[in-house]
Amino acid sequence: MASTVMASSSAATIHFLRRCSQNPSRAIPKSIRAQIGRDEKPPLLIRRLTTLLKPSAAAAAVAAAIAATPMPALAEQMEKAALFDFNLTLPAIALEFLLLMVALDKIYFTPLGKFMYERDAAIRAQLGDVKDTSGEVKQLEEQAAAVMKAARAEISAALNKMKKETTAELEQKLAEGKKRVEEELAEAIAALENEKEEALKALDSQIKLLGDEIVSKVLPST
Amino acid sequence: MNVIPCSIQTLKGLYDISGVEVGQHLYWQIGGLQIHAQVLITSWVVIAILLGSVIIAVRNPQTIPTDGQNFFEYVLEFIQDLSKTQIGEGYGPWVPFIGTMFLFIFVSNWSGALLPWKIIKLPHGELAAPTNDINTTVALALPTSVAYFYAGLSKKGLGYFGKYIQPTPILLPINILEDFTKPLSLSFRLFGNILADELVVVVLVSLVPSVVPIPVMFLGLFTSGIQALIFATLAAAYIGESMEGHH
Numbered sequence: 075m076a077s078t079v080m081a082s083s084s085a086a087t088i089h090f091l092r093r094c095s096q097n098p099s100r101a102i103p104k105s106i107r108a109q110i111g112r113d114e115k116p117p118l119l120i121r122r123l124t125t126l127l128k129p130s131a132a133a134a135a136v137a138a139a140i141a142a143t144p145m146p147a148l149a150e151q152m153e154k155a156a157l158f159d160f161n162l163t164l165p166a167i168a169l170e171f172l173l174l175m176v177a178l179d180k181i182y183f184t185p186l187g188k189f190m191y192e193r194d195a196a197i198r199a200q201l202g203d204v205k206d207t208s209g210e211v212k213q214l215e216e217q218a219a220a221v222m223k224a225a226r227a228e229i230s231a232a233l234n235k236m237k238k239e240t241t242a243e244l245e246q247k248l249a250e251g252k253k254r255v256e257e258e259l260a261e262a263i264a265a266l267e268n269e270k271e272e273a274l275k276a277l278d279s280q281i282k283l284l285g286d287e288i289v290s291k292v293l294p295s296t
Numbered sequence: 297m298n299v300i301p302c303s304i305q306t307l308k309g310l311y312d313i314s315g316v317e318v319g320q321h322l323y324w325q326i327g328g329l330q331i332h333a334q335v336l337i338t339s340w341v342v343i344a345i346l347l348g349s350v351i352i353a354v355r356n357p358q359t360i361p362t363d364g365q366n367f368f369e370y371v372l373e374f375i376q377d378l379s380k381t382q383i384g385e386g387y388g389p390w391v392p393f394i395g396t397m398f399l400f401i402f403v404s405n406w407s408g409a410l411l412p413w414k415i416i417k418l419p420h421g422e423l424a425a426p427t428n429d430i431n432t433t434v435a436l437a438l439p440t441s442v443a444y445f446y447a448g449l450s451k452k453g454l455g456y457f458g459k460y461i462q463p464t465p466i467l468l469p470i471n472i473l474e475d476f477t478k479p480l481s482l483s484f485r486l487f488g489n490i491l492a493d494e495l496v497v498v499v500l501v502s503l504v505p506s507v508v509p510i511p512v513m514f515l516g517l518f519t520s521g522i523q524a525l526i527f528a529t530l531a532a533a534y535i536g537e538s539m540e541g542h543h
Contacts, residue, residue, distance in 0.1 A: 162329040164434055170339055171439065185354065
């Protein structure tokens with residue numbers, strides 16, 4: 075493991091150094107270039123670089139040894155390494171971004187946003203309708219209550235009327251009955267009076283007879 | 297420490313495995329200007345993925361959403377929510393900007409981690425996430441600066457520049473400096489995170505080719521998502537900041 079790490083790191087160093095030796099003016103940063111004279115030769119340059127970059131001594135030795143033998147295929151791959159390399163890519167990507175924004179706005183954000191808004195509105199409207207229906211139900215309930223009330227009032231009125239009528243009828247019948255009774259009573263009384271008078275009359279005539287009898291009995295006939 | 301017995305071929309082989317090609321670009325010449333072809337190509341793929349999936353999923357919206365539509369509705373709601381939180385009143389017109397920013401960065405970052413770019417060999421450089429090139433991140437950060445200036449100026453007119461002497465004129469240099477640090481920090485944060493993530497994965501794969509890099513790859517996916525979210529959120533926050541009134 076450790077040797078692998080070592081090897082790969084030293085390999086990287088080798089490539090950096092190789093790049094430097096192949097093409098010093100392009101690959102080496104300006105600051106380093108300033109320190110190295112333009113007409114200095116690669117071996118010295120490598121020595122300077124190894125001290126500048128400070129890899130481990132063993133790696134540097136290997137690097138120096140390998141750098142001496144040319145490897146054109148690899149060296150060709152290592153052209154300039156540019157991390158902060160601003161060029162036409164920047165405006166190109168910016169333009170692409172703006173176009174993508176317009177396109178996504180046209181086919182995604184605006185239509186789907188509108189669609190979702192409309193669906194929300196529709197759902198809300200339906201919910202509102204449901205609430206309105208509950209109001210209607212309330213109204214209907216009130217109507218039903220009113221109808222019931224009216225019906226009850228009607229019934230009670232009819233009942234009252236019937237009661238009154240019945241009472242009146244009954245009273246009339248009662249009155250009639252009373253009247254008849256009174257009439258009969260009066261007749262009976264009159265009949266009794268008559269009988270009484272007749273009886274009294276009969277008694278009167280008998281009284282005379284009896285008086286005469288009594289007188290004739292008390293007083294010796296003379 | 298078995299370095300010296302290694303032959304040059306062994307070293308070359310190891311180097312090829314751990315070939316981290318930082319700062320290597322495939323150059324195209326367009327009218328005398330150079331362009332990073334690998335960034336351009338991957339960005340086209342990202343844009344194609346975005347537009348394609350959106351067209352397929354949202355072409356014919358249903359009242360009861362299908363799977364794809366449901367996903368994109370969720371994404372749209374997420375972006376609207378983000379814009380609303382950061383910008384507040386009048387966030388509507390900024391949704392496409394924030395949304396495109398988020399989606400482009402997110403798909404770019406994930407494409408770097410998920411798409412097998414390495415299958416396609418380029419003469420120089422290699423295909424990777426478009427966001428691991430500083431040009432891309434600056435190209436996204438500069439429109440953000442333009443956007444928040446536009447937002448402030450259109451909302452408050454020239455009174456927008458009054459914020460430079462708020463709360464006291466002593467802070468004027470710092471306030472001006474902020475306009476430069478904002479795009480700088482936005483672009484370098486994204487660039488650094490994505491590049492570092494890819495480097496970590498590549499180096500780990502070169503050291504231990506199995507199992508061990510997997511958690512780091514998942515971490516990379518997580519970081520990628522977070523970076524996209526951070527970029528979009530900060531862009532929205534800057535826009536909101538320049539639109540809000542100071543009392």
